[in-house]
Amino acid sequence: MQPVATLVAQAANQPSIPLSWYLYVALALFAIGGIGVLVRRNALTVLMSIEIMLNAVNLSFLAFARFHNDMNGHLVTFFVIAVAAAEAAVGLALVLGIFRHKKVVNVDTMSALRN
Amino acid sequence: MELEQIFFWLLAFGAVFTSVLVVLPPGGKNPIFGALALIVSFFFVAGIYVLLVAHLMAALQIMVYAGAIMVLFLFVIMLLNLSRRELGEESKTFTQGLGATAMLVIAIKAIVLVEATADGISKRDMALSDGFGTVEAVANMLFHDYLFPFELAAVLLLVAIIGAVVLAKRTL
Numbered sequence: 312m313q314p315v316a317t318l319v320a321q322a323a324n325q326p327s328i329p330l331s332w333y334l335y336v337a338l339a340l341f342a343i344g345g346i347g348v349l350v351r352r353n354a355l356t357v358l359m360s361i362e363i364m365l366n367a368v369n370l371s372f373l374a375f376a377r378f379h380n381d382m383n384g385h386l387v388t389f390f391v392i393a394v395a396a397a398e399a400a401v402g403l404a405l406v407l408g409i410f411r412h413k414k415v416v417n418v419d420t421m422s423a424l425r426n
Numbered sequence: 427m428e429l430e431q432i433f434f435w436l437l438a439f440g441a442v443f444t445s446v447l448v449v450l451p452p453g454g455k456n457p458i459f460g461a462l463a464l465i466v467s468f469f470f471v472a473g474i475y476v477l478l479v480a481h482l483m484a485a486l487q488i489m490v491y492a493g494a495i496m497v498l499f500l501f502v503i504m505l506l507n508l509s510r511r512e513l514g515e516e517s518k519t520f521t522q523g524l525g526a527t528a529m530l531v532i533a534i535k536a537i538v539l540v541e542a543t544a545d546g547i548s549k550r551d552m553a554l555s556d557g558f559g560t561v562e563a564v565a566n567m568l569f570h571d572y573l574f575p576f577e578l579a580a581v582l583l584l585v586a587i588i589g590a591v592v593l594a595k596r597t598l
Contacts, residue, residue, distance in 0.1 A: 327431055331541060333478065335537070336438045336441065338533055342533035344449070345529040346525075349522060349529060350522050351516070352516050352517055362464065362491070363445050363467070366467075366471050366491075369487075373483060380552075382564065385564050386564065389483070389486065390579055392487070392491065394579070395491070397583055397585070399498055400498065401590055401593065404589065404591075404594040407594045414512060415513075416508060417513065417515065419514065420514065
């Protein structure tokens with residue numbers, strides 16, 4: 312009976328999943344998020360679709376990091392998560408402000424810079 | 427089929443399915459539904475990160491995305507407590523259809539790109555260095571090679587906090 316750590320290390324060195332599978336999942340998530348941003352008109356759903364797209368990009372960064380044995384992808388993912396947090400905070404504050412002003416959170420109504 | 431592959435398919439299917447729920451009309455009509463589906467999606471994606479030996483990123487994904495960002499979303503959705511009228515009409519214009527079609531075409535074209543990229547890389551040695559994806563390894567890089575971007579990220583978050591407070595104030 313091999314120790315669990317050895318088994319895990321073996322699995323990590325000989326992945327049974329090819330890189331392309333991860334990239335296909337990332338591609339599917341990115342397309343779903345992109346369609347959400349382009350088609351939906353509810354500002355909150357648009358913001359959530361952007362989070363899906365950021366997640367897809369993170370996934371492809373981590374997949375490439377793992378298959379290149381290069382940790383830089385993890386750091387990029389770290390910063391993407393930090394920027395996503397900032398983006399969500401400011402975006403939601405904007406939605407709140409616009410709702411106070413117009414009483415609607417539909418992006419079709421947000422077409423004027425003044426009044 | 428190996429256990430790893432079964433896990434991958436379960437996680438990948440779950441992530442894509444719950445993301446579709448966010449974008450499709452049920453999530454759009456009621457944003458709460460979409461936000462909860464998105465939280466589940468983040469957990470599935472975190473599982474895929476674990477398969478990629480990115481343990482710290484999986485933990486951060488759950489703590490920051492599911493724990494902080496989505497709680498903020500849910501808080502705002504419940505604070506606004508939108509009625510059907512306040513959500514507004516989902517318009518269906520030609521431009522929207524064009525955008526969705528363009529996105530699909532780009533995705534289908536990208537499949538070829540993925541095939542080509544993955545072919546070149548999968549022929550290499552897959553051995554990982556010691557401590558790949560652990561807190562220690564990430565922290566070592568973060569505080570050596572990425573110290574300046576790290577400080578910039580701290581400033582960015584501070585700016586975002588101040589910006590959010592100013593924007594959400596009742597009187598601008």
